Amino acid sequence: MRNSIATEKSFSSAFKIKLEKDEIVRAWVKDHAVVDLNSAKKITETLLKITPDASRPVMINLGKINYITKEARDYFKDEKRKPSAPSIALIAKTTLSTFIGNFYLGLNRPKIPTRLFTDETSAIKWLKKFL
Amino acid sequence: MVEKVFVRMEKEAKIRLKKVLKVIMDYAAYNFGNRAAIGKDHDILDALAAGINMLGEELRDSTISLKEKEALVKEAHHRVKNNLQIVSSLLSLQANFVKGRDAREKFQESLDRVRSMALIHEMLYISKNLAEVNFREYLETLVKSLFTSHQLRENIQLKIDIEIQQENFDIDTAIPCGLIVNEIISNSLKHAFSNKQQGLVSLELKNIHEKKYLLSISDNGSGFPKNVHLDSDFFGLQLIQTLVEQIHGIIQFETGKKGTKYSIVFKL
Structure with a gap:
């Protein structure tokens, strides 16, 4: 079931989340945030609240992320966890966020299509294929 | 600046x-x-x-996961060793109630076989390598314990010549090899010297090429009766053949008045 409201803002401990008119959910990691298990669970809950059928692609801007904990990585990797999107684009523009993004993709090997981008335009172009 | x-x-x-x-x-x-x-x-x-x-x-x-798994494997070896010891004790007890020397000997043979297997699990339990045993150490311990358990006269000597030093054999090779050695040496100790005042049992193990080994066990006893060969209807010889097949080996058997020799070539 798609949410008919054009935009919706939601917050979790390390993320800011917003649904845009183009049906792509955008999330931002807060500056210097450490994405821990609590944040991982909250973002998943929030995404599923916005799109219960997980049909909207998600773009996550890693911004100035400080770290993602082992517990959070394991949570995202857990096969029993219900997917919250058909695809995820990660935006990384700093050395640290690029490294964290690549490391996460390499170690975790997400089950749903997930790619790392350096700019939003390319990311949105790719995500629109999943709408 | x-x-x-x-x-x-x-x-x-x-x-x-x-x-x-x-x-x-x-x-x-x-x-x-x-x-x-x-x-x-x-x-x-x-x-x-x-x-x-x-x-x-x-x-x-x-690391945690690996340590947990190692602990489980060690525990498994410990339990197998304990269970085999229970089997040994049961056989030993049962032997006390059996009449006839022949029947008691059969129990003793079974006991020796079980002990040769239990020894491997004991060594695996105390070793750092959970899947392989130091075969030299195993053979030396096994053979010495066979000599002790058969309570021989002092003039029956044992000569062990094991050229391999640090080679480890996995359990699938070590157990059949241990049983082969147990079978051959027990047989020698029981039968080869009944008419002799003194004797010698020799065991040799050498690495002949890469992963290929030659195991030779011989005695200078009175030999098997005439016309006995590997395919003869003796349980011990049949067991040896079966075990050699298990390790994909080849066996040569010579017996005569000057003694008996088994030569087994196998590959890891």
Whole structure:
């Protein structure tokens, strides 16, 4: 079931989340945030609240992320966890966020299509294929 | 002025790198309590620190998981050894109620076979390598214990010549080989010297080529009765054949008035 409201803002401990008119959910990691298990669970809950059928692609801007904990990585990797999107684009523009993004993709090997981008335009172009 | 800034930056970078190296050394020593600090600049050294921390977490998890598995395997070997000891005790008890020398001997033979297997699990339990035994050590212990259990006259001597030093054999090879040695030597000790005042049992094991080994066991006793060969209807000989097949080996058997010799070639 798609949410008919054009935009919706939601917050979790390390993320800011917003649904845009183009049906792509955008999330931002807060500056210097450490994405821990609590944040991982909250973002998943929030995404599923916005799109219960997980049909909207998600773009996550890693911004100035400080770290993602082992517990959070394991949570995202857990096969029993219900997917919250058909695809995820990660935006990384700093050395640290690029490294964290690549490391996460390499170690975790997400089950749903997930790619790392350096700019939003390319990311949105790719995500629109999943709408 | 600019130069001073660069010198200071280089000094700071070196300090940060040293701290990261210290964390790597700690992880190498399986000490996962330390973590590399990630600063606010989010530069390349921060990326390195984050990477080291993440790898350390994965390594710590794998190490714990591996240690748990090792503990389980050790425990399994311990239980198998204990169960085989129970079987030994039961056989031993049962033997007390059996009438007739022949029947008691059969029980003793079964006991020896069970003990040769239990010894492997005992060695696996105490060794660091949970899947392989030091075969030299195993053979020496096995053969000496056979000599002790058969309570021989002092003039029956044992000569062991094992050329291999540190080779480890996996359990699938060690157990059949142990049973073969047990069978052959027990047979020699029981039958080869009944008409002789003195004797010699020899065991040799050498590596003849890469993973190929030659196991030779001989005695200078009175030999098998005439016309006995490997396919003869003796349980012990049939068991030896079966075990040699199990290790994909080839056996040669010679027997006569001057003694008996078994030569077994097998490959790991």
